[in-house]
Amino acid sequence: xxxxxxxxxxxxxxxxxxxxxxxxxxxLAATLLALLALVILLFRIVTQGAGNLSIDFLTNFxxxxxxxxxxxxxxxxxxxxxxxxxxxxxxxxxxxxIYLEEYAKQNRITNFIRMNISNLAGVPSVVxxxxxxxxxxxxxxxxxxxxxxxxxxSLLILPVIIVASQEAIRAxxxxxxxxxxxxxxxxxxTILKIILPAAIPGILTGSILALSRAIxxxxxxxxxxxxxxxxxxxxxVMDTFTAxxxxxxxxxxxxxxxxxxxxxxxxxxxxxxxxxxxSIAVIIRNKFDKRY
Amino acid sequence: MxxxxxxxxxxxxxxxxxxxxxxxxxxxxxxxASVSVLTSIGIVLTLIFETITFFTRVxxxxxxxxxxxxxxxxxxAQFGIWPLIIGTLKVTLIAIIVAxxxxxxxxxxxxxxxxxxxxxxxxxxxxxxxxxxTIVYGFFALTFVTPVLQAIYPEIKIFNAISPGxxxxxxIIPMIASLSEDAMSSVPKSIREGALAMGSTKFExxxxxxxxxxxxxxxxSIVLAVSRAIxxxxxxxxxxxxxPRFDGDFTDSIQTMTAYIxxxxxxxxxxxxxxxxxxxxxxxxxxxFTMAMNILxxxxxxxxxxxx
Numbered sequence: 001x002x003x004x005x006x007x008x009x010x011x012x013x014x015x016x017x018x019x020x021x022x023x024x025x026x027x028l029a030a031t032l033l034a035l036l037a038l039v040i041l042l043f044r045i046v047t048q049g050a051g052n053l054s055i056d057f058l059t060n061f062x063x064x065x066x067x068x069x070x071x072x073x074x075x076x077x078x079x080x081x082x083x084x085x086x087x088x089x090x091x092x093x094x095x096x097x098i099y100l101e102e103y104a105k106q107n108r109i110t111n112f113i114r115m116n117i118s119n120l121a122g123v124p125s126v127v128x129x130x131x132x133x134x135x136x137x138x139x140x141x142x143x144x145x146x147x148x149x150x151x152x153x154s155l156l157i158l159p160v161i162i163v164a165s166q167e168a169i170r171a172x173x174x175x176x177x178x179x180x181x182x183x184x185x186x187x188x189x190t191i192l193k194i195i196l197p198a199a200i201p202g203i204l205t206g207s208i209l210a211l212s213r214a215i216x217x218x219x220x221x222x223x224x225x226x227x228x229x230x231x232x233x234x235x236x237v238m239d240t241f242t243a244x245x246x247x248x249x250x251x252x253x254x255x256x257x258x259x260x261x262x263x264x265x266x267x268x269x270x271x272x273x274x275x276x277x278x279s280i281a282v283i284i285r286n287k288f289d290k291r292y
Numbered sequence: 293m294x295x296x297x298x299x300x301x302x303x304x305x306x307x308x309x310x311x312x313x314x315x316x317x318x319x320x321x322x323x324x325a326s327v328s329v330l331t332s333i334g335i336v337l338t339l340i341f342e343t344i345t346f347f348t349r350v351x352x353x354x355x356x357x358x359x360x361x362x363x364x365x366x367x368x369a370q371f372g373i374w375p376l377i378i379g380t381l382k383v384t385l386i387a388i389i390v391a392x393x394x395x396x397x398x399x400x401x402x403x404x405x406x407x408x409x410x411x412x413x414x415x416x417x418x419x420x421x422x423x424x425x426t427i428v429y430g431f432f433a434l435t436f437v438t439p440v441l442q443a444i445y446p447e448i449k450i451f452n453a454i455s456p457g458x459x460x461x462x463x464i465i466p467m468i469a470s471l472s473e474d475a476m477s478s479v480p481k482s483i484r485e486g487a488l489a490m491g492s493t494k495f496e497x498x499x500x501x502x503x504x505x506x507x508x509x510x511x512x513s514i515v516l517a518v519s520r521a522i523x524x525x526x527x528x529x530x531x532x533x534x535x536p537r538f539d540g541d542f543t544d545s546i547q548t549m550t551a552y553i554x555x556x557x558x559x560x561x562x563x564x565x566x567x568x569x570x571x572x573x574x575x576x577x578x579x580x581f582t583m584a585m586n587i588l589x590x591x592x593x594x595x596x597x598x599x600x
Binding site for chain 1: 310313314317318320321322324325326327328329331332334335338339342393394395397398400401402404405406414417418420421423424425426427428429430431432434435436462465466469493494495496498516519522523524525526529530550553554557558563571572575578579582583585586587590
C-alpha cells in the first residue's frame with residue numbers, strides 16, 4: 001500500500017492554492033469592473049449636465065437655442081403618461097395575477113397563459129411600438145395621444161406586474177386563507193379582504209419598479225410617432241405630448257456640442273425621477289415587510 | 293338583542309347579490325388575464341399582416357436573400373435584409389464578448405467567494421445597473437465610450453459597432469450575473485461541502501462542481517442576454533449610425549434592425565408607403581430572432597437541468 005507522500009502534497013497544494021487566490025481576485029476584479037462602469041456612467045452624466053440644471057431648465061419649453069432649452073413639456077408629458085399607464089397596467093396585472101393564482105385550474109389554457117406571459121416579457125420594446133402603432137394609433141384612431149402611448153406602455157410592462165403580483169399573492173400564508181374560509185367568508189371576500197391587503201406591499205413594489213421602466217422607455221414612443229418639439233402642455237389624455245426619454249433622445253442626437261450638455265441635464269432629471277420612484281418602492285418594501 | 297349566528301347565516305345566504313358576484317368575478321378576472329394572450333396574438337397578427345402587404349410590393353425572395361438594403365433610393369429601392377442582420381449580429385457579438393466573462397465571473401464571485409455583507413451591497417448595485425434606461429446608456433456610448441475608443445484607436449469613426457456593442461454588453465452584465473448566480477446558488481450546499489471536505493480549493497469547487505451543475509442555468513442566462521442584445525434599440529440608434537452594410541467592418545457606421553425601425557419612425561414615412569410596411573417586415577424578422585432565443589433558453593434550462 002502506498003502512503004501519501006508529504007512532499008508531493010505540499011508541492012501540488014501550493015500551485016492549487018495560488019490558482020485559487022489568483023482566480024479569487026480575477027472574479028473580484030470582474031465584479032468591481034461592472035460596478036465601476038456604473039460609477040463612471042453616473043459621474044460623467046452629472047459632470048456633463050449639472051451646469052445646465054436650473055429652475056429655468058425645469059420651467060422652459062424646448063428651444064432651438066441650447067441655453068434656453070427646457071424640459072417642462074417632457075416632464076409634464078411623462079407624468080400624464082404615468083396617469084394612464086399606472087391604473088391600466090396595475091388593474092390588468094393584478095387582475096391577471098389573482099386569476100392565475102386563485103381561480104385558474106391546472107389545465108392547458110392556464111399553462112398557455114403562463115407560457116405566454118413569460119414569452120411576452122422577452123419581446124423587444126420596439127416591437128410593442130409596432131403593435132401600438134397598428135392597434136392604438138391607426139385601428140382605434142387614437143393618434144399619437146397620451147392614451148395610445150399609455151396603452152402601449154401598459155402592455156409592455158404588463159408581464160412584469162403580473163409576475164411580481166403573482167409572487168406577492170403566493171407569499172400570503174395559507175393559514176390566513178384557511179382562517180378566512182373557516183369564518184365563513186366566500187372566495188371573493190377572502191381575496192378582497194384578506195389576500196389582497198396582505199399582498200399589497202409586494203404588488204406595489206413590483207408595480208412601481210415596472211412603472212419606472214415605462215418612464216425610461218423610449219423606443220415604443222418613437223415608433224408610435226410621439227413628437228419632440230412641443231410648446232404647450234397637454235390638457236387631456238387625447239392630446240399629443242412628449243416624454244422625458246424622447247426629449248433626451250432628441251437632444252442627444254443633435255450634432256451641436258452644447259446640446260450634449262442639455263441632454264445630460266435631461267438625463268439627470270430622468271434619473272432623479274427614477275431614484276424617487278425606486279426609493280418609494282424600497283420604503284414600501286421595508287415598512288410593510290410583515291413576517292407571518 | 294343581537295341576531296344569533298343562525299340568523300346571520302340565513303340572512304347572508306339569502307343575499308342573491310353575493311352569489312352572483314362569486315360567479316361573475318372569475319369570469320371578469322379570466323377576461324383580464326386573457327389580455328396578455330390577446331397582446332401576443334395582436335403582435336403576431338399585426339406583424340404577419342403588414343409583412344404580407346410588404347411582400348406584395350417587394351418579392352419575399354429579395355428580402356430574405358438580398359444583401360443590399362437601400363430603402364430610401366427613389367428609383368432603385370432595394371430591400372435585402374442581410375445588412376441589417378449583420379449589423380445586429382456585430383453589436384451582439386461585441387456585447388457577448390464583454391458581458392459573458394464579466395457577468396459569469398461576477399456570478400462566481402457572488403455565489404462562491406463573497407461574504408453575506410458584500411452580497412448585500414453588490415446585488416442591489418447590479419440591480420441599479422439593470423434599471424438604467426437604455427437611452428442613458430446610448431448617450432454614454434456616444435459621448436464617452438466612442439471618444440475613449442477614438443483616443444486609443446483613431447481609425448474608429450464617430451458611429452461604429454464597437455462602442456454600442458461594449459455598452460450593450462455593460463447593460464446585459466446584470467442579467468447574466470444575476471440569473472447565473474441564481475443557478476449557482478441553487479446547487480445544493482452538501483455537494484459543495486463534500487468537495488471542500490475532500491480538500492478542494494474554492495476555485496476547484498466553482499470550476500468542477502458548481503459550474504457543471506449550474507451549466508443549464510448559465511447557458512440559459514447567456515441566451516436570454518443575447519435576445520436582449522438583439523432587441524436593444526436606443527443604444528444602437530444613438531451610437532451605431534444608420535449605414536446598413538454587408539461586410540465585416542466593426543469600426544465604421546452600421547445599422548441594426550431596431551435602429552432602422554427607429555430611423556423610419558422618426559422621419560415621416562407616409563402611411564401606406566413601401567417604407568412604412570418595411571418596418572413591419574424588419575420587426576417581424578427581429579421578433580423571430582428574439583423568439584427563437586427565448587425558446588432556446590427555455591429548452592436549455594429545462595432539458596439540461598441537473599436535478600438533485
